[in-house]
Amino acid sequence: MNIVISFSDRENGNCESISKFISSNKDSVIHFRDLDVHDCSGCNYECFDGYCKYHQDDIFSLYEKTLHCDKIFLIVPMYCGNPSSLYLKFIERGQDFFMHNGEQYETFVSKLYIIGIYGDKDKTPDFISSLAKWFDGIPSKNHIWGIERHRYNQKRTDNILDVEEVRNLITCFVQQ
Numbered sequence: 001m002n003i004v005i006s007f008s009d010r011e012n013g014n015c016e017s018i019s020k021f022i023s024s025n026k027d028s029v030i031h032f033r034d035l036d037v038h039d040c041s042g043c044n045y046e047c048f049d050g051y052c053k054y055h056q057d058d059i060f061s062l063y064e065k066t067l068h069c070d071k072i073f074l075i076v077p078m079y080c081g082n083p084s085s086l087y088l089k090f091i092e093r094g095q096d097f098f099m100h101n102g103e104q105y106e107t108f109v110s111k112l113y114i115i116g117i118y119g120d121k122d123k124t125p126d127f128i129s130s131l132a133k134w135f136d137g138i139p140s141k142n143h144i145w146g147i148e149r150h151r152y153n154q155k156r157t158d159n160i161l162d163v164e165e166v167r168n169l170i171t172c173f174v175q176q
Contacts, residue, residue, distance in 0.1 A: 002027040002071040005062075007087040009033045014117050014147075014160045015075040021161055022073060022174045028065070032086045035062065040092040052096035059090070063097040067104055072111045073174070078118035078127050091133075109134050115173065116146040117160065145173045 004023045008015035008031075016031070023029050038054035046053045052060075066072045076087045098105050114131045118124055128146045135143060147170075149156070152163045160166050 001069050002073060003030065003066055003069045004028070004073040004075065005030045005032055005090075006075045007032050007084045007090065008075070008077045009084065009086060010077075013077070014149075015077050017159055017161050018075050018115060018117070018170065019073075021167070022170060028069070030062065032090060035059070037089055037093060039089060040095075047096040047099060051100070052093070054093075055096065059093040060097055063094060063101075063108075066108060066111070067101075069111065071113055072108070074112065074114045074131075076114060076116050076131060078116060078124060081124045081127070083116070083127070083130060106138070109138055112143060113173070114144045115170070116144070118146060118148060119156070120150040121146070121148050142176055145169075 002023065004019045004027060006015040006019045006029070010016075019029050019031075035058040037059045038057050040052075043053050074087070074090075076083050078084070082088075098108075112134055114134075116128055116131050118127050121127075128144060131144050132140045134140070147160055147166060149158070149160060152160065152166060154160050154163065161170075
């Protein structure tokens with residue numbers, strides 16, 4: 001079983017389409033927008049001395065679930081030159097989880113595959129490298145792939161899966 005997590009706040013967009021496309025009926029598809037996840041704010045750094053004060057929201061159980069799957073696919077859109085704020089919240093709150101489960105970090109990262117969706121690599125060249133931060137010191141070459149919409153003459157509201165080459169490339173990425 002795989003877990004596919006979409007980090008778009010937009011329903012029926014490219015992230016949701018790709019999530020459906022790559023998942024089988026036994027996979028778990030999670031729309032991060034539907035989870036109850038607090039921002040990393042309004043605290044006194046409780047996570048450094050114990051547990052995050054929001055430990056009981058959905059993020060800790062989501063991370064636990066990822067440890068029991070074969071692959072983890074993160075589908076991440078780019079807005080204003082950055083990964084979506086939902087994705088950033090996932091990373092930020094992961095600190096609490098991995099402070100208590102540090103021995104699981106390499107296992108998590110070994111299963112992690114990220115598909116980034118963005119407009120133009122020349123205008124936003126740092127997007128893909130920002131996704132590679134999970135893999136600090138670990139080879140990430142086959143774990144991150146970016147779909148550049150402008151390369152296929154796709155606008156933000158177009159469905160990138162209308163392009164056969166993209167569907168084929170996604171299939172190859174997922175099956176590696």
